[in-house]
Amino acid sequence: xxxxxxxxxxxxxxxxxxxxxxxxxxxxxxxxxxxxxxxxxxxxxxxxxxxxxxxxxxxxxxxxxxxxxxxxxxxxxxxxxxxxxxxxxxxxxxxxxxxxxxxxxxxxxxxxxxxxxxxxxxxxxxxxxxxxxxxxxxxxxxxxxxxxxxxxxxxxxxxxxxxxxxxxxxxxxxxxxxxxxxxxxxxxxxxxxxxxxxxxxxxxxxxxxxxxxxxxxxxxxxxxxxxxxxxxxxxxxxxxxxxxxxxxxxxxxxxxxxxxxxxxxxxxxxxxxxxxxxxxxxxxxxxxxxxxxxxxxxxxxxxxxxxxxxxxxxxxxxxxxxxxxxxxxxxxxxxxxxxxxxxxxxxxxxxxxxxxxxxxxxxxxxxxxxxxxxxxxxxxxxxxxxxxxxxxxxxxxxxxxxxxxxxxxxxxxxxxxxxxxxxxxxxxxxxxxxxxxxxxxxxxxxxxxxxxxxxxxxxxxx
Numbered sequence: 450x451x452x453x454x455x456x457x458x459x460x461x462x463x464x465x466x467x468x469x470x471x472x473x474x475x476x477x478x479x480x481x482x483x484x485x486x487x488x489x490x491x492x493x494x495x496x497x498x499x500x501x502x503x504x505x506x507x508x509x510x511x512x513x514x515x516x517x518x519x520x521x522x523x524x525x526x527x528x529x530x531x532x533x534x535x536x537x538x539x540x541x542x543x544x545x546x547x548x549x550x551x552x553x554x555x556x557x558x559x560x561x562x563x564x565x566x567x568x569x570x571x572x573x574x575x576x577x578x579x580x581x582x583x584x585x586x587x588x589x590x591x592x593x594x595x596x597x598x599x600x601x602x603x604x605x606x607x608x609x610x611x612x613x614x615x616x617x618x619x620x621x622x623x624x625x626x627x628x629x630x631x632x633x634x635x636x637x638x639x640x641x642x643x644x645x646x647x648x649x650x651x652x653x654x655x656x657x658x659x660x661x662x663x664x665x666x667x668x669x670x671x672x673x674x675x676x677x678x679x680x681x682x683x684x685x686x687x688x689x690x691x692x693x694x695x696x697x698x699x700x701x702x703x704x705x706x707x708x709x710x711x712x713x714x715x716x717x718x719x720x721x722x723x724x725x726x727x728x729x730x731x732x733x734x735x736x737x738x739x740x741x742x743x744x745x746x747x748x749x750x751x752x753x754x755x756x757x758x759x760x761x762x763x764x765x766x767x768x769x770x771x772x773x774x775x776x777x778x779x780x781x782x783x784x785x786x787x788x789x790x791x792x793x794x795x796x797x798x799x800x801x802x803x804x805x806x807x808x809x810x811x812x813x814x815x816x817x818x819x820x821x822x823x824x825x826x827x828x829x830x831x832x833x834x835x836x837x838x839x840x841x842x843x844x845x846x847x848x849x850x851x852x853x854x855x856x857x858x859x860x861x862x863x864x865x866x867x868x869x870x871x872x873x874x875x876x877x878x879x880x881x882x883x884x885x886x887x888x889x890x891x892x893x894x895x896x897x898x899x900x901x902x903x904x905x906x907x908x909x910x911x
Contacts, residue, residue, distance in 0.1 A: 472887065479874070529662045530719075560836065574807065633670055663675070745780045759816075
């Protein structure tokens with residue numbers, strides 16, 4: 450009987466230990482209710498056989514993180530897609546501002562001023578002030594063209610720098626995740642608890658997913674992290690990403706594994722800030738830049754062609770108003786006032802023939818009438834229509850990016866809610882757990898007290 454009472458003391462002791470452990474886990478959850486990245490823990494309480502008996506004492510086997518690998522993988526993917534959409538939308542907003550003519554100082558307004566100046570010249574072809582106004586309006590238009598083209602070019606340069614900075618952040622996160630992989634493996638190999646290390650690793654993975662697309666594969670006590678179609682982290686080893694420009698000036702994402710050769714992984718990039726930068730820079734900004742080049746090339750050549758047919762006050766002919774490149778590519782960045790007329794109001798060809806100088810204005814009228822002629826976009830659009838097409842294209846791209854952002858943010862929020870529902874701390878549940886483990890602790894203490902009293906009585910009787 451004494452051995453039974455002694456065993457009861459041991460059982461009560463184990464009960465106190467197990468319930469105390471459960472209280473500690475509940476307390477840990479409550480303390481971290483507002484800790485970013487914290488995953489709720491659950492105490493693992495199990496039966497421990499006593500000797501050869503089929504039933505016996507209790508044991509606190511440790512704790513487990515309440516999480517779901519499938520939900521976490523979906524969270525990484527959704528975070529990456531939402532981040533890409535956010536970056537894309539933000540970058541397009543700055544481009545949209547370049548083509549905002551509401552203030553009256555935009556590219557469209559300056560082009561209208563050129564044709565208005567030609568119209569005024571047709572009414573007063575011999576007036577020096579009116580001729581100077583034509584030069585001023587033309588120079589203003591050319592300057593506005595260059596400013597817009599240079600702003601787009603500067604945006605592309607800045608996005609290249611952002612892409613390089615982003616890959617630096619990716620590499621830092623990859624190194625930190627690889628280090629945590631090693632620490633987690635070492636801790637669990639020694640029977641330790643690595644829950645806090647796993648929380649930290651998951652927070653890093655979520656941050657990494659906002660920079661580049663992330664996919665994870667469990668591998669023993671660590672994980673393999675893939676990004677942009679390449680293995681970024683494998684156990685305690687991390688690869689590196691870098692950004693350079695290809696022969697066409699587009700972003701090229703390169704992956705380096707150890708001392709091996711670099712690998713082009715650009716086409717496999719699908720999410721994260723890096724993907725948003727690439728799409729904005731090499732798809733949208735490049736597309737808008739090409740449309741602007743073509744528009745300027747068409748306008749400059751149309752005006753020059755008509756102007757060369759006329760005669761200036763000095764009797765000269767065959768002169769250009771605008772300096773235009775020989776091909777559309779890059780035309781906007783070098784567009785300017787021609788040296789034929791720069792600083793020479795008398796060189797403006799208002800007359801249609803030498804015999805009508807100085808009062809002839811038929812060529813000035815023809816220059817003004819260009820505003821209504823379809824000479825742009827292969828002879829299908831007027832200058833105003835062609836510029837409107839550019840503005841509409843920019844607005845359409847921005848609108849599509851905004852809709853995509855809203856959709857991806859909604860999906861990301863939904864998956865975050867799923868993750869929080871499963872892995873987040875509920876104070877109501879933890880208060881219930883506190884009460885449960887408290888009552889269990891009190892009951893085990895009562896068993897211990899009772900067993901001790903019975904053993905003392907037995908000793909006294911013997």
